Amino acid sequence: MATREGVAIITINNPPVNALSHGVPEGLETAIHAANADPGVHAIVVIGGGRTFVAGADINELEKAAYGQAELPDLHPALNMIEASPKPVVMAIHGTALGGGLELAMAGHYRVAAAGSQLGLPETKLGIIPGAGGTQRLPRLVGTAKAAEMCATGDPIPARDALAAGLVDRVIEGDLLTGAIAFAREIQDRTPPRTRDRAAAPANLDALREQIKKSRKHQHAPLVAIEAVEAATALDFDAGCRHEKEVFKKLGHGDQAKALMHAFFGERAVAKVPGLGKDVAPYPVTSVGIVGAGTMGGGIAMSFANVGIPVRITDSSQEALDRGMGVIRKNYEASIKRGRLTPEAMEQRLALITPQLGMAGFEQVDLIVEAVFESLALKKELFAALDQVAKPDCVLATNTSTLDVDAIARSTSRPQMVVGLHFFSPANVMRLVEVVRGEATDGRVLATAMAVAKALKKVGVVVRNGFGFVGNRMMFPYMFEAQFLVEEGSTPAEVDAALTDFGMAMGIFGVDDMAGIDVMWRVKREFADIFEKPGERRPLVADRLCAMGRMGQKTGAGWYRYDESRKPLPDPIVLELIRKTAAEAGIEQREISKEEIVERCVYALINEGARVLEEGRAARAVDIDIVYLTGYGFPAWRGGPMFHAGLVGLDKIHARICEFERRHGPRWKPAPLARLAAEKKTFADYDAERA
Ligand code: 3HC
């Protein structure tokens, strides 16, 4: 503790984000005591050391508690002690004040915040609710409706909004500490106001509840958070806190909390690539060339422009280039219409994208991303040409989704500089980038690809080269199982409803219609050796839909027919086609339960995931989980397919898979990792064995 002009300065130092880990609240209590005991101190400023104020309770401790390996942290004693301090406490916020961090700030008597800081209660994103009085203090400061919204969505607000809402007392433009001390000296003679002494007025939260039921479907915490905030209007502060604590405890031990915490740490774990040391420095990427201005090339160009990185984009004809730039502009205009972008920002971003024929200037860029048609011959030819143009330390990336990255790399004289950057469509929106490590890919190139993903605010996951990499490779058995189910008597709408009830963002038939049934047809034809194994059942209906010209949304009909608003509608023609196809193939149709639909689709995904792991295409189960959470609409509150398997129990899943194998044949052969089930282990144990 230091003192300046009669103000005690308490600095919280628990890098990297000053989480309130065990010992930190206790340290704060000691420092507050000392400041109160010092007659030379008239006011107290609490500030965060390093890059931020306080990012909340320590999620490692919360995760341990979720599994019963520790007690849930209790921040109340420290917070109550701070609130009771006879000398005023000013919380000085920079970076982020999140969760327990904001709860700590609200226990102080005043809050000042650096311009640019963010304040929020993101606990529901971890499957819990605030557990240190947040649901009780926030409505007393910002009003019940605003507090309920902040607690339910978990979205932080910027300092200026916090000032307007009454959450902070001043926004400091210059040096935060200097501003905080000046503020403390202004208020040092006032009686410290306690948040708990204020009242929270009732508010109508029905509309918020309805909105949350849709946007956070299936999740327990957000609705419970609204209820806890509402309790602040009926109960006194201590009773409200007791209610909050009860709920916090219950949710804190729940599966959704376990899954969402796994997802939180998982997103960070995938950035740490096994075998790639922290000392491997990425090449700096300050300019980019993109080849192909189609669906993907355009989206990738937008992704770079959105973070201020200039791109040159080329295509084989002026017409294609104009079309591509037109789509980019249209996408930005749509964002403006939705209020997410200003016209000035659009112009700034467009100015960063230079459309051009030919490759002039490509010799200077740090990274080239190829996004031309999916043809190996074309890509090989192009990479040979890029090899002639690019500077020696330029990273050459392909966005191929099915082709052999090693074969593409071998068409250059520098295969070590080649990597796959598998973006997902729409590339300007989807967060996942599979970073495909070829057999020759150099460590620095891999590090560069991961750094690029991060710079784009996306999530890079390293995968090995091989058909479908990780995500698509696993999706095929999942999709095929869904198609088998309709041949056996279910309908596309029933299967999709079962999957969205399970929590998937979209049903698989809806996905197939969106991606284009012809796309899958082409892949199946090109990779017949993978899809047509002797004696193994193949889905029959999709190819027939293709032959009928029903390619999905783009032709107005596929598994569903579509009205003008693109709403999928069950189509009697498809149901009849399915029935007829099944009859011709001698497949008996029956009623199939929702439970069987989910088990067969999701266990097919998990079984293939285990194979992917065994083959080393993904290094860890958590990599697979993050691929599915960020690229395939798997529900975060289930933690990803491999984590979900652990919650269900690998032994149970293994038994079901064995049963399916007896009933449906060799495609259900249990993956080699069945030993995990026998040893009653989870995929997390598998990852730990490899750490
Ligand atoms: N507890 C433990 N570790 C945390 C943490 C926390 N609250 N917040 C971040 N970390 C760790 C990350 O795991 C990461 O560790 P690593 O380097 O070993 O991978 C490191 O801190 C840096 O984090 P990021 O990579 O995420 O850094 P960024 O600068 O990109 O983001 C952040 C910083 C915005 C603070 C982001 O980390 C974040 O959103 N953190 C979580 C905030 C949160 O959810 N707080 C609520 C916790 S629950 C709670 O407070 C309960 C209470 O009500 C009782």
Ligand code: NAI
């Ligand atoms: P697209 O057909 O929309 O765009 C391809 C573009 O490449 C066209 O504009 C075409 O004119 C251009 N092009 C072709 N040959 C060229 C050449 N020699 N030089 C310069 N430009 C050339 O295709 P899309 O969908 O953008 O796919 C591109 C790549 O991205 C493919 O490898 C595909 O497999 C992959 N991919 C596609 C996804 C999708 O959902 N569409 C998802 C992930 C990857």
